[in-house]
Amino acid sequence: MWDYNARIQNMSHLPTERLAALVDEVPTSSELAHITGCDECARARAVFRALAEMAVTESTRIGSPLTRWETLAPVLVSDGVIDTGRGSPFRRHTVRRPWVQAAAALFLLAGGVAAGRYTAGASTFGSGKPTTIANTDSLRTFHSIDDARTVQAQSQLLYQTATAYLAQNDTGSLATDSPSAMRARLAALDRAREVMGKALNEAPYDPVINGYYLTTIGQREATIRQLNTVLPASMRSISY
Amino acid sequence: MTNLLNMETESIVIRRAIDGDERALRSLWARHAPHIDMVVRRLVGGDPDVAADIAQEVWIQIFRALPSYRGDSQFSTWAHRIAVNRTLNALRKTRRLANLETEVKEDSASVEPDNDRSFVAQSIEEAASKLSPGARAVFMLHDVEGYTHEEIATELGITTGGSKSQLFKARAKLRKLLAHLVDVKDVGLQRKDTEHVAPAY
Numbered sequence: 001m002w003d004y005n006a007r008i009q010n011m012s013h014l015p016t017e018r019l020a021a022l023v024d025e026v027p028t029s030s031e032l033a034h035i036t037g038c039d040e041c042a043r044a045r046a047v048f049r050a051l052a053e054m055a056v057t058e059s060t061r062i063g064s065p066l067t068r069w070e071t072l073a074p075v076l077v078s079d080g081v082i083d084t085g086r087g088s089p090f091r092r093h094t095v096r097r098p099w100v101q102a103a104a105a106l107f108l109l110a111g112g113v114a115a116g117r118y119t120a121g122a123s124t125f126g127s128g129k130p131t132t133i134a135n136t137d138s139l140r141t142f143h144s145i146d147d148a149r150t151v152q153a154q155s156q157l158l159y160q161t162a163t164a165y166l167a168q169n170d171t172g173s174l175a176t177d178s179p180s181a182m183r184a185r186l187a188a189l190d191r192a193r194e195v196m197g198k199a200l201n202e203a204p205y206d207p208v209i210n211g212y213y214l215t216t217i218g219q220r221e222a223t224i225r226q227l228n229t230v231l232p233a234s235m236r237s238i239s240y
Numbered sequence: 241m242t243n244l245l246n247m248e249t250e251s252i253v254i255r256r257a258i259d260g261d262e263r264a265l266r267s268l269w270a271r272h273a274p275h276i277d278m279v280v281r282r283l284v285g286g287d288p289d290v291a292a293d294i295a296q297e298v299w300i301q302i303f304r305a306l307p308s309y310r311g312d313s314q315f316s317t318w319a320h321r322i323a324v325n326r327t328l329n330a331l332r333k334t335r336r337l338a339n340l341e342t343e344v345k346e347d348s349a350s351v352e353p354d355n356d357r358s359f360v361a362q363s364i365e366e367a368a369s370k371l372s373p374g375a376r377a378v379f380m381l382h383d384v385e386g387y388t389h390e391e392i393a394t395e396l397g398i399t400t401g402g403s404k405s406q407l408f409k410a411r412a413k414l415r416k417l418l419a420h421l422v423d424v425k426d427v428g429l430q431r432k433d434t435e436h437v438a439p440a441y
Contacts, residue, residue: 020411021404047415050422055383058282058364062274066281066288066295069266075296076265081303083260 019044023052182227189220250315258307265303272316273299276323282380283327286369294330298323324385328395331373367417371410378403379410 014022014034022045027035035041076082142148193216199209250271256264277295284291302319309318361367364384368376377396381387382403389400389407396403415422 016412016415017405017408020408020415023411044415047419047422048411051411051415051418052383054364054418054422055379059384059386061278061365063278063281065273066277066292067269067273067299069269072269072296072299073262073266075300076262076303079300079304081260081300081306082262082265 013038014041014044016044020048023048179227182223186220186223186227189216189223192216193220251311254306254309254311254315257303268315269299272319275316276302276319279320279323279385280327282365282368282384283324283377284331285371285373285376290334294327297330298326301326320385324381324395328377331377361417362421364414364418367414368410370417371413375406375410375413378406379414382407383411 014031018031019041022031035045073082077084142151196209196212196216199212250268253264253267257268276298277291280295280298281288281291284294302322305322309315361370368379371379374396378392381392381395382389387395389403392398392403393400398406
């Protein structure tokens, strides 16, 4: 039977790889005894420890980058990681969609025009004449994502316009002629805005929630303007 | 406080990067490339062109995986792990690590013959380029990156014993290559004055 301890005590030196192992392993008593009596093994052990310290220092060393942004960027663009405004599979569920921004911009523009006309005392949607709406092709097929998104944005704008028209003209379902009714509506819209604002924080890129939020804001603004037309100047709200 | 602020700032940058903001992505790259690219360079060894190609793959992988980053660990730790995994995968593809298991089994107990007597390395990185791919990977992962033998065994598909064997062999060779930097000359002198007492290291 091989007696390792006896061999260690009698041998001239510990094997180099065993000395290398003793950087993070504990020597046996016979190994320790040998190292204590052997300058060369003690020195070798110290060298291996110094090497290990160099390695730890190496982990914090930094060098010049191997990569260049000018080389990385085109690949990231083609992968859809960098947003170039054309949509991206990379951010399918999480990113801001251009068509939402487009729809929001169109809606705000339409809302602003409508509110302005309303405040000025004009009919927002014509003087008793039927409102002409764009002829939409309900069975339309799409040839690209951009095509579908454009139609989706147009449809959303159409929906918002119809909603605003009903809010103004369908007096049977909503009494807007008294200041108290307008205040009640404004209070309800404030609560809705708060709820939709929270929902928007949780799902900032959800198109439906964005639509509701923008509708609420637009209606609130229109109601404030409407209220201001019937209140004395000293009681008008200046906050939207 | 500063660390918290940095982490908060970085988490904002990461959110913007996930949204595809190029400036945010570039900011992450600029901040972490010196470290991440160094990890790749160390694992790959001497060929700078191969290292550059792999580093490019690593960064693309990091940015592709960004939406899956949950913030459980620091971004640098998360990216570092991707860098190691991706680099090892790339080395396997180029067959630089393909024979590691065979390499481990065929190793004798002795230090391999030193064919680089004229070579004087000025750094661990330079010296490690003279190691076999397997020994270099194990040494870099264990002694430089701080991986355990169990983690290395999993990463490289070898046994923990194989990992240890490669490490000790790598250290033995590096000791020769870096002797002029790490040699300790006064251990014996100190010990002679204190006989039978283990030298203080």
